[in-house]
């Protein structure tokens with residue numbers, strides 16, 4: 001009897017230990033209803049890994065779009081070496097995994113009644129709610145910018161029509177034109193994204209419009225993978241790109257879409273094509289649900305991504321305040337796995353297993369030149385921090401290994417594998 | 425922890441690209457490669473940075489799990 005009990009306890013211990021590594025795909029835990037808002041990087045991962053961890057769970061994803069277009073590789077579409085269909089994913093993989101996919105707009109959350117109201121007035125009830133709505137653009141954050149202005153000065157920070165608009169403008173631009181890019185202050189979606197965009201557009205110009213220039217007016221004084229990007233700009237596109245730091249007058253004070261002009265401390269600068277990336281905040285549903293703070297983003301428990309504001313609600317991806325983790329698709333993917341495990345544990349009445357948080361951001365400078373930053377994160381009283389003396393960026397000086405070409409190949413590899421993990 | 429490897433090595437360790445699949449690799453092979461990446465004896469583009477983030481015990485546990493993937 002005693003031996004049996006010890007054996008059973010031992011098994012439970014082994015199962016818990018395994019939980020920190022990865023769970024076998026069999027039902028182990030209590031049933032329950034989970035609603036996930038958003039079928040993007042964070043939401044689709046969460047839904048899928050919930051079903052893998054416990055096939056007894058009733059998992060519903062609410063998504064306003066018919067298909068998901070990824071921001072990752074949208075810069076390649078803008079530079080002309082990828083097509084929209086290659087970055088568009090349907091939800092059949094989620095359905096096959098046993099996830100209910102509901103097309104609709106989540107309009108409101110009642111945390112007391114534990115329901116979500118959809119745009120058509122229908123209601124879904126939940127035991128646990130996960131929000132992964134991504135970002136909303138703050139059109140009032142920059143004087144002169146608006147949704148109407150974005151038809152002339154695209155942001156292309158939400159993929160789709162905006163991506164194609166920027167592509168068309170760059171194609172129509174005469175050789176010798178100036179392309180102005182205005183990245184926002186921190187925090188924002190995809191810290192290396194603006195600089196990857198500058199790089200691959202420079203590649204397009206080098207091949208097609210070599211007299212053209214790129215001017216980057218930045219709100220910041222430094223940026224992600226800066227040393228690697230700037231070294232690449234010098235070696236690959238000498239003289240083409242000028243980056244102006246915030247402290248040197250790079251901060252954009254206002255824009256005038258009619259005149260295609262940008263005002264900084266330097267004065268007024270006109271561009272043939274102007275890409276304004278405005279400030280951002282968590283998607284509207286996070287604010288409606290009461291999980292967002294004054295600063296526009298959602299505070300969470302760093303070990304579980306449970307909202308610190310509303311019980312039973314979890315926030316992943318760009319909308320969450322995740323310590324040192326960037327707002328990236330990779331980060332949203334590991335956060336989704338952490339939340340799935342935390343919800344399974346919480347429904348089963350177990351304490352959560354230690355979270356495994358990781359990020360990699362690959363960026364392309366040209367189709368054959370890749371760089372990366374990668375970190376495994378620790379969670380402790382300081383919140384989420386990178387593991388010391390590990391992680392970080394690609395080698396500064398490439399060796400006989402030919403790192404830049406290999407990392408370009410591995411950038412495509414990452415896209416193939418992460419999208420298969422999420423929507424495949 | 426091993427699920428974080430999937431973004432580059434493929435879901436359940438089955439890669440659709442040039443980075444190697446992990447599914448099917450024996451525990452000892454994974455431990456040896458991870459240790460060599462960690463010490464720098466085996467060069468790489470990114471695995472050295474990743475392997476240095478884990479303790480020996482964590483590498484053992486990750487390898488244990490991956491060895492169960494078919």
Ligand SMILES: Cc1cc2nc3c(=O)[nH]c(=O)nc-3n(C[C@H](O)[C@H](O)[C@H](O)COP(=O)(O)OP(=O)(O)OC[C@H]3O[C@@H](n4cnc5c(N)ncnc54)[C@H](O)[C@@H]3O)c2cc1C
Nearest residue numbers: 038040041042064071072106134190317318327328329330
């Ligand atoms: C140009 C660019 C390049 C990038 N490149 C990379 C890269 O190379 N690597 C990388 O890791 N990351 C990259 N990113 C960042 C990445 O796209 C985001 O970090 C990631 O999409 C965040 O995932 P998420 O789940 O928070 O939001 P999303 O992926 O945006 O998903 C949110 C989903 O929720 C839906 N939704 C929102 N509100 C509602 C509602 N109320 N009702 C119903 N549905 C709703 C939306 O339609 C959307 O489908 C890039 C971003 C940009 C802009």
